[in-house]
Amino acid sequence: MLNSKSIFIKESTLTSADGDQRQFIRTALGGYYKNRDIYQARYRNWELARDAASLAKWSAVNNLAEVLEKFVAKFESNGGKVHWARDAAEARKIILDLVAKANATAVIKSKCMTTEEIHLNDALEKAGFGVVESDLGEFIQQLRGEAPYHFVFPCMHLKREAISELFTKHLGTAPTDSPEELTMIARKHLRKLYITADVGITGANFLVADTGQISITENEGNARLTAAMPRVHIALSGIEKVINTIDDLTVLLPMLATAGAGQPMTCYNTLYAGPKKPGELDGPEEFHLVLLDNARTQILADPEQRDSLHCIRCGACLNVCPIFKNIGGHAYGTTYQGPIGSVITPHLRGLKDWNHLSGASSLCGACTDACPVRIDLHHHLLQNRRNAVKVVPNLFDRVFHGTFNFVIQRPALFSLGGKVFRKTFGLLKHLPLPYLGTWLKSRDLPAIPPKSFREAWKDSKNV
């Protein structure tokens, strides 16, 4: 069986060679860059806003026990029920039991990456519950039987023709090349499902401790409908989503939208406190929240990378990442793509099998600059590389660096070594050496100059 690293290398080689697709992704992101710049410029001081957002998350994550306890007490006093899941399997079991208890025949879902993380749809389907994704991008990906390409823009890799064909095949609709008509097909198809579904499943963007509300950010209105129409509302959230006060949202809601999608605020930002209250006209009878650990406490235990729990999943780091733009989202093979995915996946799934993602970085720091909550992303990639050496010792690296270290400290040896290297380089190129061979497959090396810098310097003085 292929391991995650060889799949990554194979996939990224294929996608990065597809010039048309790369150009398509660049064009799609072009509109985002333009709008992001417009709305970022409307902040009187974007850097101070980043400071405030970073501090809001930092103070919650570093007092997680107290803030979480406070949130849970308040959430339950609002009439919601909290369930705790140590890992993905436990979360799946809790949700399956809730769905079964609700005697559900139909389940509707809004976009939630945490449900992707625990592979909830598979589990629901295997248990015999039909589940339909209602976010347009997720709906398309579900029909394709494919994971999201980007955790904010799930089907950004698809051209309208492909989506039209998909709808013709599965929904029997007439072909069209209009994004508007395609959107209306999905709208029409899903509307009845909101009404007939017994259970609605959503994620959560923020858990507000002082009011006991969960906050959901979206654009389409599908999460609003998912939490309004079905009899039972189940939300799944990582424990790190908690924030201290509702006032923190004054900076987090707009920054999530601007950094993530180039919007001032997304279309719907909704706070839920419990099920339908006495006197209210509609809404679910039950409101359940599943709080998931699934290795988040392991990240918490690493003070160096603890700030990766500040992530608000805006996707800004993917949108600016030269690696993401060239290899695309599927090559990663992870739930969370791009720089943040490369930082946290080794924690979620093991450094041994996923450290190669940290190597897939130019360390340009564009991700760190883009992050609205100031996660030190590119340094974390470096730390992962360092930590990986302890988990997966690399004999070649060790011998190579040991030799280099020894030689560089001895000028005579360095000079001799340089001479030998220059003479034998022509041959070296043809040997199956690690790294060099892969590098040279698609690149040429310039000719090695006949003299070293020191020799050339000495000669110039003698003239």
Added chain:
Amino acid sequence: MSEARKEIMGRIREALKTPSPKPHLKGESSKVAGKAWLPEVGDTDAETMALLSDNLAKLKASFHPVENLDQAIALVKDLAQKKNWKNIAYHKNELVTPVALAIAGNAWAVDEAFSKDKLEAADVGLTSCVSIVAQFGAILVSSETSGGRGLSILPPVHVVIAKADQVVPDLAACFAQINVQFGGKMPSMLSFITGPSRTGDIERILVLGAHGPKELYLILVR
């Protein structure tokens, strides 16, 4: 307390025994009064109103400031005729009811029990709101005071009727006001509506009316 809860809380407490340094900050945002690093709010009422108008236009929401309730009624009557609104769902409210009842056709209040299918068939949802945030052009509705959860999201057109004094400059003022208005008892849903429902999922091209309303009207009575 569940086994899982105990264990997760234990892991958290253990993990946090080692502190992590404060993030690298560029300044002291907390020392800037009024969060004056967020987008503009306008210094005067006139500026705030101009900002709101500009934001709503950019969001492709339809903004109609009017002088009094009679003008609001005339405006909605006119719109109903032009757009062929026949089936209007509304909730009983001092601003909303007179407008709804003035429209020819079938206006019905969601305050009595209704079926989801009936609401789905409505042409328009007519609601009040809690407040309007000028800084972003966001309209806040609640499940307690704006006709429940479905009325403002299920019908394809959403018309909001509000008073000019419901406009607040920014989110901070909005949250402060919510705390006063609802005290510790939050409605089960509070939702900021920032323009008509939208998606960019297909080739990142903007399409309005993904699942929620395709058209959003704000009628502001002075």
